[in-house]
Amino acid sequence: MTKILYSDDLTACFSAWRKEGTKVLGPVQQAKTSGFGEVQDAKELDLDLVLTDRTLKELFFPRTEPMLSYSIGKQQIDTSEFLPSEHPCIIFGARPCDAAGMAIDDELFNWDYRDEYWFRRRDRSVIMTIACKESDDFCMCTSLGLAPDSAKGSDILLRPLTSGKGWQVEELTPKGSKALLPIASLLKEGTEEAAPTAEVPVLFDLEACTTWLANPENFESHFWKEISERCIGCGTCTYLCPTCHCFDIQDEGDTYEGIRRKNWDSCSFQLFTMHTSGHNPRNTQSARWRQRIMHKFNYFSDKFSVHSCTGCGRCTRECPVDMGVRETLQAISTLPK
């Protein structure tokens, strides 16, 4: 016997959670682009999407967020911090690759110094992930050691029923179990089977890639220039990546009062590393693309023993010139070590 949640009961679940003061968010279509938004009714959800255009990370690490406001007087500077509220929320219908991305970034945001902006949002949120029945040409979770039903980063995993009428419910964390309490009466015990998960082909040999990347000689390889020749240096791959976490800090206002904000930033941009003197450690687009790949599959893994990629495929899916992690790693896995 497994716990089953039927689609027909979903709106009732949402009401039950809302009654507890919990916000409910899920995948929705917002003017030609899909992402996560607040929902009242299950009808608003678009659960047929293979993957939303925009990632789950925006709920924890928004593209721009105020950090503090300041006002400057003659004798003192007053500041007040805009820490995110701890208002609980449930994210219904995330995908395993996106959820895994949040667990990966936990490592970084907790490295030595705990980033309150990230963790307040992480702590207040319950991620209910739906395993994938379908994939598209760009999905590559299996190449990264994950799967269409990976539990990493999720609090609850839902497996779609063969009948298409609901999901098997798997509790993964205490936070997840707690979130099910208000909807306990709406969960049924049943034996209905779960649908098979999507078949996502393995596209490259990750180990061969990381071995090649770890060889310092290859850092200077001509490969980097060739593979990134068509890169136009926009931030699409980084901004639509569930794990890319780089940011900028900008003040907006005048010298009397204003707001200090944390904005997404991208290693693709030339200015990202430019010194005031004009010296730029990563002065070419190929050096910047190499940084992105090395960061994900060598530097990050060196520090946190996990690659900073979940195989969601968005970098390739959305790239204006059809580049991406996939092509690069596929090419690397064929190179001599």
Next chain:
Amino acid sequence: MSIQQQYRSRAKELLQDGSVKMVIGYGEGTTATRRRPIFITNPDDTDRLVLDAACKTNLAGYLLREGLLADQKSVAIFLSPSGVRTINILASESQLSSAQVVVLGFQIQGDTVKALEGTKASDFSPLIAKRKEKRKAQPSHEMTRKLEQMTPAERFAFWEGEFSRCIKCYACRAACPMCWCRRCVVDNNQPQWVNTSSHTLGNLEWNLVRAFHLAGRCVECGNCSEACPVNIPLHLLNRRMTEEVLTAFDHYPGADEHQEPVLASFRKDDPETFIL
């Protein structure tokens, strides 16, 4: 012989006899329906070139890659008519010398591709002149008209909604062959002309500044809207600007390389009343 075959052989000849050092074209992409820019320098690789109705990206911007044309050698490039217009504008803005560009011209019509006669950008001037007349006669796009009929408040709300999605990835700028500034206005911080944050105000500032910088320069190639990962219909702004300069100044950007930039030149019969 298919146009693809024809252009592959042409590219091979050009590389073999040394008349060009590189061919910029399209190759197969990640999926069957995708095409990607490729750069061929070895005559034996010309079989990788693909030319079909999926080849929509305007590749002209790649010619401005740092140092590419610095050695005075020529480069061949697959260009649609809007791509050729791009070359004309870049030449008129002193960004490249059209003598170094060998055009492999093509035109997409529905599902088919047609070869265009000519090798130099100037060979296409009569064709572009025809397109100008066609553009003048062409009624405004439905959405442009709809926007035109809105009240300013409604129009503002429309664009506010569209721009609210902008994530400031600058894919529009990176994909646009006209965005060749070494340092974009948005990257200048002394003073900080444009807010770098991607809140609605910052997004509005950025997208409108960019639209104005393209007025009279945009060839409507569609690279910006294609590149935008959040599907903002940026071309609507540019289309409106194009119609404006066409009516006000009879200016069709990129008609030929001697054309003066419409907003950076002055003629006595210009309709401005505020200039003496």
Next chain:
Amino acid sequence: MKIAAKRDEAPGVKTLRLEFQNPADQEKFAETYRTGMFGLYGIYGEGESTFCVASPETRNDYVECTFRQSGRVTTALAAAEEGDLITFRGPYGNRFPIEEFHGKNLLFIAGGIALPPTRSVIWSCLDQRDKFGKITIVYGARTVADLVYKQEIDEWAEREDVELVLTVDPGGESPDWKHHVGFVPTILEEAAPAPGNCVAVLCGPPIMIKFTLASLKKLGFEEANVYTTLENRMKCGVGKCGRCNVGSVYVCKEGPVFTAEDVSAMPASDL
């Protein structure tokens, strides 16, 4: 923090002495600050800039920073006046292991605006002079006018327990210049300090570091005895914003102080 004093060092280069407004902050700073660490100095409305703490750990009741006016923040900092308030975040990063230098000869090499991080170590050592052997300072700048801390240079020149070698790039000398003319690596090789029982501290622009490291190698210095600082662009200072890394090393957390051995292990083209 309050700007207690402001000094012009060279054209476009200024030093600010900052004092804590809150004694608790001062105590916390004194507890954590060690020579080599950096801070983010800011003016609300403009932003923050990263520089080393130029004052030594032996004088920790204030913070000094020296910077060249070039960007938005440094322009605002340069315009700030004595008595004005600015922000300071830090100290962040690692430190020079000064205790390990005890009993050794010290060779300080600095170029241009990179004297500040070196100066912090110099004073930390001079303030406890008896713990170290011979102290040599090699300092070069583009022109005579570009030399910073001129008053302190005079002070070092007068001390008998410090050997000072000054140089300016060819063409940068003034008519009354009595010291060397030539690039730092060349002058260093001429001065030829003995590598035995000696620790070298080297700070300068990337290009100078590159050539000076080669000279030190030629002179017989072991990489493990040569210390330098990397000054990459930073925004957060706490290992999150992702721009200061060289290879897998985050300069803000694992630096800014590295031995030449550490630097050799980094991908050279990303420096």
